[in-house]
Amino acid sequence: MSQERLDERTETTCPRCAVGCRLRYDEATGRATGVEGARVNREGRLCPKGIAAFEGLDEDRLTTPLVRRDGDLESVSWEEALDRVASGIERVRERHGPDALAFFGAPRCTNEENYLLQKIARSLGTNNADNRARSCHDATAEAMEARLGSGGTTNSLDDLAEADVFLVAGANPAERQPIAFDRCVRPAVNDGAALLHLDPRANRTTRLATQHLAPHPGRDALAVALLVRAILDAGLEDRAFVAERTTGFDAFARSMERFDVAADAERAGLDPAAVREAAETFGEADRAAVVTGTGIEDDEGTTPNALLDLLLVTGNLGKRGVGMNPFRGLVNEQGASDMGARPDCLPGEAPVSDADARARVAAEWGVEPPAESGRSEPDLVREFGSGVRGAFVLGENPAVNRLDDATSERLFADLDFLAVQDVAPNETTAFADVVLPASAWAEKEGTVTNLDRQVQALRPAASPPGRARRDFDVLADLGARLTDIDFEYDGPPAVFDEMTRVNPLYAGMEYEGVLDGGERWPFSEGESEGQDILHRKRFRTGRQRAPLEPIDVAASGTAGDDRDSGDGDGLVLLTESRVDEDAGSPSARREAATVQINPADAATRDIVDGAQVAVESDRGTVTLRARCTDAVREGTVFAHASVADPLVGEGRTPVEVTQSRLRE
Template structure:
């Protein structure tokens, strides 16, 4: 920290020095501090060299806000059972139990159970997989996802999904992806199948079917098990009669889930690690020496305005299948940026991609109302994701906001 340039960091982040001091005092004086963030900040293909995760963890460690009730970092995941899927290793760089695919001990444990060696190098994430459809990837099995809703142009999606030799989809109802499928397996809903779901506090709870699925629909577990038996060299690798058997297998390959069986989850579920401390890292961290490493602060990214304003989008979980957001076409902008652009809050504006020579981007220009808001960071504009959809589908990151009257409208 000796070389840390505080003033430059404040300028790059666009935050007020007094506010930083106030937050620092609150953290220092508080008995317990917890950080809640959305998904994405913790890393991934789009994170680049972002220092936010390391900085958050450094702050929590230095202030003693790890390993005690009411402390730590909570990532508010966006999808049902996203925590459980991650626990089970449904991510490209992890084995069950959050072990790295390069972890030799974890690899050996999985190989002993499964009868073959798992890959030793990370796979591709969802965006990378979709980008390779129709090229390096010729066939795909889609379960619990709707890749056709990706924020890309229709032409791009047609090339990707339409370019596959075979596409098989497991789905409860018609989706944007099912028209591209060669085969659609009708899947049961959550109320029509047994299994488990894991919430944010790592509590594993049982799902119990309250009815039978209609027609030829079956649970995704039953469909995948049948596919596995038909495709695997040894059909015994998928010889499951019930999801409980797969959960018990998970307890043998994931140290996080050791010490409990499917039948022992009970009516209220159980929190992993089972039979252990409910608060993680109270005594030690999951490292070779039991200590948590502090990360070196990364170089400050220069604050360069360049052409246009950075597009920031957002939304709420309650917006799903709700058209109200799309019927509120507003762009929010900082007062200083509005003044620079000569915008009148009472008059409509046009928002378009900063790359004015891009003919395709011109077709995505949006006519919106403008709202001046000092809560918006200088150099950015904020729009609801539903409103910004035409821009997002063309990977637009910076936009220009112009008065409609200045364009002759």
């Protein structure tokens, strides 16, 4: 972004991850600088990603509305572009019904923008509103919502620092969320707390770990089940908590008898003694916390549910320094879902089937949302051209997906109408009938919600370039054109006020309070920030007790699927993240150009460190540089998601790595 456009006096929230550091532009350095005394980065520290937050914001920007004519996108007025969007959506709705429409929000957009998007969708009669952030931690959030009543982190960053043990599962917070990691995990470990790292791949977080449990890919749930079994064998369950706050313990304990620590640890690729040692460390701690990432996401949600069983059995919920804490990666992952930009829930985590919640929304909007759940973004994309005939995409790029390229191209080409609102051209705008130039994060006003439920302010440090407009204004204009309900707002504060009346999680918050440092949900009058710890006396379900559920993973001597376990002749591809906000940075590009492979696997394939190799799955081939390292176990390879996406299908992805025939 050019220096002339930026106001260095404006403090705003970093867009690079979900931690929520405060920063401003520093004209002297041309980079970002932290704000001392901020609620998250109190000492004014920023990670390298945050320092580079203002870089590249003027690159390849869309600056004028575009409409497709005779196959080409042509510049038009805003009036013509918005009329075209409204008529395209209305035409699909009239011909095929409201559920033939899909609306995609995005974590990079504000709470107010995601709220307006889902309000438009539901006012038109469909719950087909979703955002990609939801899929990043979908299994974890679903398990937490079903059993605890909320998918939000159970604890704040402040009180997590009091943990005696951290179990970091499928996450790399030392690299992905370094300010949060250095604030709550590193100091505790330096003071004697234990760090157990459950991940098939060693990474920066492993360097601080007391113990690294590296199961075969796909064996995370089995590893957690063995920890629980070992805790029960040693009598380390919290009997008072189990009696007062759980249900189904006897049946659960009987179900765990089918696991054998010695036999099943070997099948999981773990040392039985190491499993028992980790179980003893976790079970004997007064305060033990779980930190999760996208690495534990599986199709059935087995690993997240197993981790909840581990916490319930040991009494590690509802107090300081404990709990289930998803460390989300993108800036407003939590907020986008909080606002109801998801097909199954209204603003505030209430399911769309909840009549009282629909009535609360209807009282504010004057129209009641549909009672049946919509479809997820992946399912909606698969129905493009058949069940779904029109789509509106806000700050998202759904054309990059886990479908093969030919299928994805056909689906998008088969849509009757597609409108995209974004800052730059991408794979999805290539199919759009209308492209609306949007605002970048440094040009936005509104709020975002970080990984420990703090609602924080975005303040614009610049205006959008050219004829681009702020997303908020565009959505309000479209809502007024498409519906008969009120979309006249005097800025984001007015939407925030409405949202607090519709969304019980944010009830009682005031926009000025968010500007003054932030407020955490759930919020009660008289609290300075909001509740730091959930589930103290009752779970968010409203009940005092949460269920213990058998861990649904195959044990020794039972029928199980051992495919893609990483212990055969083939290799299994691991990825750490679906998409990075900093994927365009030089360091990210250098890292993305490599594939990590164990030296033993490299030797059997005559691959030397630094060689150019072809990584091939049944979906395609990418060419990368080999990095031989013990950080990945035998039978696995690791590549950054920005280059691995063309290879990744559903579930685990078998690949072969061979010396590339391309010229060095």
